[in-house]
Each structure stands twice: as C-alpha cells, then as structure tokens.
Amino acid sequence: MSAAEAATSTLFDVDAIRRAFPILDQQVRGRRLAYLDNAATTQKPQVVLDALVRYYQHDNANVHRGLHTLAERATEQYESARDRLAEFVNARDRSEVIWTRGTTEAINLVAQCFAQSELKAGDAVLISELEHHSNIVPWQLACERSGATLRWIPLRDDGTLDLSDLDALLQGVRLVSVAACSNALGTMHPVREIADAAHAVGAAVLVDAAQATVHQRMDVQAWDADFVAMSGHKAYGPTGIGALIARRSWLERLQPWHGGGEMIETVTLEGSTWNEVPYKFEAGTPNIAGAIGMAAALDWFDGLDHAALLKHEQALLAATVAGLGSIHGLRFIGTAPVKAPIVSFVIDGVHPQDLATLIDQSGVAVRTGHHCAMPTMTRFGIPGTVRASMACYNSFQDIQQLIDATETAAEILS
Numbered sequence: 001m002s003a004a005e006a007a008t009s010t011l012f013d014v015d016a017i018r019r020a021f022p023i024l025d026q027q028v029r030g031r032r033l034a035y036l037d038n039a040a041t042t043q044k045p046q047v048v049l050d051a052l053v054r055y056y057q058h059d060n061a062n063v064h065r066g067l068h069t070l071a072e073r074a075t076e077q078y079e080s081a082r083d084r085l086a087e088f089v090n091a092r093d094r095s096e097v098i099w100t101r102g103t104t105e106a107i108n109l110v111a112q113c114f115a116q117s118e119l120k121a122g123d124a125v126l127i128s129e130l131e132h133h134s135n136i137v138p139w140q141l142a143c144e145r146s147g148a149t150l151r152w153i154p155l156r157d158d159g160t161l162d163l164s165d166l167d168a169l170l171q172g173v174r175l176v177s178v179a180a181c182s183n184a185l186g187t188m189h190p191v192r193e194i195a196d197a198a199h200a201v202g203a204a205v206l207v208d209a210a211q212a213t214v215h216q217r218m219d220v221q222a223w224d225a226d227f228v229a230m231s232g233h234k235a236y237g238p239t240g241i242g243a244l245i246a247r248r249s250w251l252e253r254l255q256p257w258h259g260g261g262e263m264i265e266t267v268t269l270e271g272s273t274w275n276e277v278p279y280k281f282e283a284g285t286p287n288i289a290g291a292i293g294m295a296a297a298l299d300w301f302d303g304l305d306h307a308a309l310l311k312h313e314q315a316l317l318a319a320t321v322a323g324l325g326s327i328h329g330l331r332f333i334g335t336a337p338v339k340a341p342i343v344s345f346v347i348d349g350v351h352p353q354d355l356a357t358l359i360d361q362s363g364v365a366v367r368t369g370h371h372c373a374m375p376t377m378t379r380f381g382i383p384g385t386v387r388a389s390m391a392c393y394n395s396f397q398d399i400q401q402l403i404d405a406t407e408t409a410a411e412i413l414s
C-alpha cells in the first residue's frame with residue numbers, strides 16, 4: 001500500500017462500507033468479484049433492500065387517494081421521500097421535485113414540454129459533443145417537432161469541453177442541456193460557468209446529473225440550474241426511480257406532458273384543469289417503493305464522510321491510471337484535469353469487446369462499448385472503450401485485480 005493509499009484508508013473504512021453491500025461478497029468465475037461498473041448502475045446497501053421489503057410487507061397501498069390507514073402511511077412515506085430528496089439536492093422548495101423513472105424520463109419531460117410551447121423555428125438548443133444519448137435524442141425529437149436547431153459545444157482531445165466560442169454558440173439558444181459529469185470519460189464540466197453564460201442570453205439550463213449524485217452531495221442552487229435530471233439507481237438507490245428538479249416558475253409555465261390520474265384538478269368530458277405542481281407532471285400511480293428506497297439510499301449516503309469519500313475515490317482513480325498506464329499499447333480516452341473516478345481506455349490493435357470478455361474471466365466487472373455516447377466515440381475515431389467506474393465501496397484490491405486482469409488480457413490478445 002502506498003503512502004497515499006494508507007492516508008485515505010485510515011480516513012475511510014472501505015471494509016465497513018463493503019459489509020453494507022451483501023452482493024459484493026461473492027465469487028464470479030471462481031474469483032472474488034471486483035465490481036467496477038458503477039457508472040452503469042451502483043449496488044444497493046442492505047438498508048435500501050430492507051426499506052423496500054418493509055414497505056411492501058407493512059405499508060403497501062396507493063398514494064394520495066385513500067383515506068384508510070395504509071394509504072395514509074404510504075402517502076406519508078412517499079411524500080417524506082420527496083422532502084428528503086429536496087433537502088439532499090438543496091432544492092428551493094419541495095414542490096420543485098417531480099418523480100420520474102430516471103434521468104432519461106426527466107430529460108424527455110423537459111424536451112417534450114419545450115417542443116410543445118417554448119421552441120419554434122429559428123430557435124436553437126445547445127448540448128455538447130460529450131452527452132449520453134439520453135441528453136441528445138430527446139432534443140433531436142424536440143427540434144424536429146418544433147423546427148428548432150440543435151447545436152453542440154465541441155470536445156477537446158483531452159475530453160474537456162471547448163468553451164472558447166460559447167458566446168457565439170449561445171446566439172438564439174432557448175435552452176442549454178449538459179451533463180455535470182460524463183459517463184463515458186468521467187470529465188466534470190464547469191456547470192455554473194455554462195449556466196451563467198446561458199442565463200446571460202435568457203436561455204434555460206438543464207443539468208444531466210445522472211453521474212454527479214454518486215460521488216458527492218449535489219447543490220442545484222450552486223449550479224443555478226433551471227432543471228436537473230437524476231436517477232436513483234446511479235446513487236445506491238433502486239432502478240425505475242429518479243427525479244426532475246425544476247425551478248417552480250418553469251413548472252407553472254409549462255404544460256403537462258402526460259395525462260391521467262393524479263395530474264388533474266377537475267375532469268369533464270369537454271376538458272380538464274391541472275393539479276398544482278409538482279403533481280401536474282406526475283400522471284398515474286407512481287413508483288412508491290422506489291421513492292422510499294431512494295430516500296433510504298440518500299440517508300445512507302449522507303452518513304458517509306464526504307470529504308474522505310472524495311479523497312478515497314480520487315486515490316482509486318490515480319491508482320487505476322498509474323497501474324493501467326504502464327500496460328504496453330494502452331491509451332486513455334479522456335484525460336481531463338477534473339475527473340470523476342471513471343477511466344476509459346483502449347489497447348491498440350485489440351477490440352474492446354475481446355478485452356472486456358477476458359477481464360470478466362478474472363471476476364472484474366467493467367463495461368465495454370460506446371457507453372450510449374456514440375458521437376463521443378466518433379469524435380475519437382474509435383468504436384468503443386473499456387470503462388472502469390468506481391464507487392465508495394471499491395478498494396485498492398479491486399483496482400489491482402483490474403490492472404492484473406487487463407495486463408493478462410493484453411498479453412493474450414496482443
């Protein structure tokens with residue numbers, strides 16, 4: 001163990017954290033599991049699993065509609081989860097939190113509402129060349145529907161955004177949508193700088209926070225974002241739940257996108273009126289258990305020492321880069337100075353798919369392919385990368401296992 005590793009490990013008890021995640025304690029292909037696919041989804045601590053079971057065993061009922069005790073209990077827990085999330089992200093008010101299935105649905109909500117009433121021919125939407133398909137395709141659809149144009153901020157060779165022409169790119173832009181952190185390369189973007197420039201020309205700002213929640217607390221007010229999209233499963237919570245956090249003035253102004261129960265105030269055969277925000281955007285029975293599980297995940301995550309977590313994850317990142325960097329022919333894609341613990345790489349002459357298959361033989365879970373960021377792969381002229389992404393429970397042993405497995409695979413395949 002190096003001095004840097006020793007310093008972080010005394011602050012941060014990874015073994016204790018790992019014990020909270022029963023899934024990590026298993027063998028895969030006869031080897032100890034090293035789970036390094038956290039950008040795809042994180043594992044769930046036992047307290048989240050317990051919260052889901054407890055809800056279904058004791059309190060399951062539909063929310064808001066019933067006057068019976070179980071309905072009241074379910075409603076109370078579901079709405080408390082909204083309070084919990086509002087507090088966690090530093091929302092201005094609980095009514096700014098809309099439950100969605102995840103980041104994808106949250107972005108689609110905004111894109112479709114904008115296409116309906118905010119965008120017109122001659123307007124533009126600005127994204128970046130380093131976005132997940134979830135933050136590209138909804139805007140392509142919105143632009144097609146409204147006649148607006150889609151523009152993007154170009155990507156530099158190191159995986160940072162080239163903001164030198166931002167003012168020119170912002171001309172005529174009604175909305176800017178960028179990720180806080182890239183899932184493909186790990187680059188952290190200067191969200192506040194982009195938001196300030198966008199607001200200066202009257203454009204709204206959406207932040208895709210899918211990858212931002214897992215590493216540290218999030219502050220939507222510090223970003224000054226109008227909309228923030230996030231997923232529970234990327235931050236130790238269940239799948240199928242996430243949120244859009246939106247400035248209330250926008251929620252009042254936009255028309256609903258889904259119709260159904262819950263989102264109405266009155267319905268006649270001739271027409272309907274809308275419920276107050278945020279319910280106006282929550283048609284149908286929601287993912288009640290998911291919201292409760294997500295709140296349990298936030299509670300658990302909040303119990304960590306966040307300064308130590310940041311140090312630990314950055315030490316894992318440094319160890320990964322140092323270890324993999326010595327492998328002959330290995331090239332990192334994305335070397336930004338400010339990065340989340342996500343490492344993307346290729347080995348010259350080796351297909352990433354073959355590499356990942358061999359790495360899996362060593363019990364190491366990494367992801368391979370385009371990571372739902374095909375324009376980024378095109379920008380670098382590659383079909384895909386192998387990506388290792390870390391979370392709080394990863395240890396230096398996981399990293400060593402990755403380095404050894406990659407070395408062995410590279411020898412076999414080169």
Ligand code: PMP
Pocket residue numbers: 039040101102103104105132134135179181182183208210211231372
């Ligand atoms: N944006 C980014 C940056 C992501 O990493 C992901 C998930 N990989 C998404 C959006 C989409 O999230 P979800 O699939 O949970 O809706």
